[in-house]
Amino acid sequence: MAEDTLGQDFPMQRQCPFEPPKEYERLRAEQPISRVRMPDGTPAWLVTLHEDVRTVLASPAFSSDLAHPGMPAVNPEIRTIARQQRPPFSRMDPPEHSFFRRMLIPEFTVKRTKTLRAGIQSVVDGLIDDLLRKSPPVDLVDEFALPVPSLVICQLLGVPYSRHEFFQQQARVILSRQSTREQVGAGFTALRAYLDTLVEEKLHTPGDDLTSRLATEHLEPTGELCRQDLVASCMLLLTAGHETTSHMISLGVTALLEHPDQLAALQNDLTLLPEAVEELLRYLSIADYVPSRVALEDVVIGGTVIRAGEGVVPLLAAADWDPKVFDNPGTLDIHRGNRRHVAFGYGVHQCIGQHLARTELEVAFSTLFTRIPTLQIAAPSDELDYDHDGMLFGLHELPVTW
Ligand code: HEM
Numbered sequence: 001m002a003e004d005t006l007g008q009d010f011p012m013q014r015q016c017p018f019e020p021p022k023e024y025e026r027l028r029a030e031q032p033i034s035r036v037r038m039p040d041g042t043p044a045w046l047v048t049l050h051e052d053v054r055t056v057l058a059s060p061a062f063s064s065d066l067a068h069p070g071m072p073a074v075n076p077e078i079r080t081i082a083r084q085q086r087p088p089f090s091r092m093d094p095p096e097h098s099f100f101r102r103m104l105i106p107e108f109t110v111k112r113t114k115t116l117r118a119g120i121q122s123v124v125d126g127l128i129d130d131l132l133r134k135s136p137p138v139d140l141v142d143e144f145a146l147p148v149p150s151l152v153i154c155q156l157l158g159v160p161y162s163r164h165e166f167f168q169q170q171a172r173v174i175l176s177r178q179s180t181r182e183q184v185g186a187g188f189t190a191l192r193a194y195l196d197t198l199v200e201e202k203l204h205t206p207g208d209d210l211t212s213r214l215a216t217e218h219l220e221p222t223g224e225l226c227r228q229d230l231v232a233s234c235m236l237l238l239t240a241g242h243e244t245t246s247h248m249i250s251l252g253v254t255a256l257l258e259h260p261d262q263l264a265a266l267q268n269d270l271t272l273l274p275e276a277v278e279e280l281l282r283y284l285s286i287a288d289y290v291p292s293r294v295a296l297e298d299v300v301i302g303g304t305v306i307r308a309g310e311g312v313v314p315l316l317a318a319a320d321w322d323p324k325v326f327d328n329p330g331t332l333d334i335h336r337g338n339r340r341h342v343a344f345g346y347g348v349h350q351c352i353g354q355h356l357a358r359t360e361l362e363v364a365f366s367t368l369f370t371r372i373p374t375l376q377i378a379a380p381s382d383e384l385d386y387d388h389d390g391m392l393f394g395l396h397e398l399p400v401t402w
Pocket of ligand 1: 089091101236241245248286290291292342344349353356
């Protein structure tokens, strides 16, 4: 791809918080595979049709390896830091990647997730009790949307409750846009050191949690997993499952409050909850450009030749608003009944925590709107502090009242 024939700059901004950037619609219709310039000036291909996005994500001709020079980076600084460390399994290709998936899949099945539901419900109940003791307006991100996934991941990894404040604080520093590079680095170091100590503790006194199982079944007895990779996997689960779920909770609440007919339909019939969560995942597609890939060989996608070594960004939000697959994609319709969205990705890297995320979202939305039926946003929704700069689309703050 010649640099002088580059197209427009990527990423493009959302004009409306509930819609993918308007440009996606034009590209999908006129130039479904198009060239863009990444923030560091390097070229990449954008893919906008649902069919093509799935083809790229399912194809072994594309790699997730960050070390590959052609890998497109929305945040080149983070890529530089990440390249200095051993990659988490989300950035490995099969067969190395398959080892981690096989090891972790039993922890994230629908069945296993069901056993976590009661714990999630008590986390959500406790946070709403605390919320109701405060006088509104309160920030729903700080008081609810962020702590839900944080406390759930603590339970999953077996972090003792007495350490959850430390854990949550470090996670907050890592995820905050206000944090400096040094603070993020220090947060990572502190968490990694903490998780390493946790592994040590679990080896001596195992509990009924993921860290204990990985340590006692895959680290010590067989040696198939090294300690560094175990800690890196725990870190990945922590970071991948945190801000994603938090943004989905706060944006999902905002979207429902902005569509009172849909919220009323849901409140009248909570059996619609799973469908409503699927539709919100599609409609908001917050992880739009999280998957990035690089071609390992020349490959034709939608009639366009992508050469070996070229970077590709399959746009999840563009795919999830493809009118060939979703009628009136711009309408939030909790009765839609079409689950073909790619909000969790597709192919071998498809989100391992998706059943857990769905459960967290179901419990969060249903409990919040049942226990606080008069919940309102304390500011016009177009004046809220949306996160346009991160890898995920979301809200920094959501002032609410009731
Ligand atoms: C992968 C989205 C929640 C753990 C992914 C990918 C997407 C995604 C799009 C694919 C990345 C790629 O193809 O390169 C989301 C969304 C979530 C969510 C929208 C919330 C609504 C979670 C949770 C966890 C989790 C709760 C775990 C506790 C992971 C991991 C991967 C992943 C470990 C890498 C999987 C692999 O490479 O095999 N997620 N995720 N995610 N997600 Fe999630």
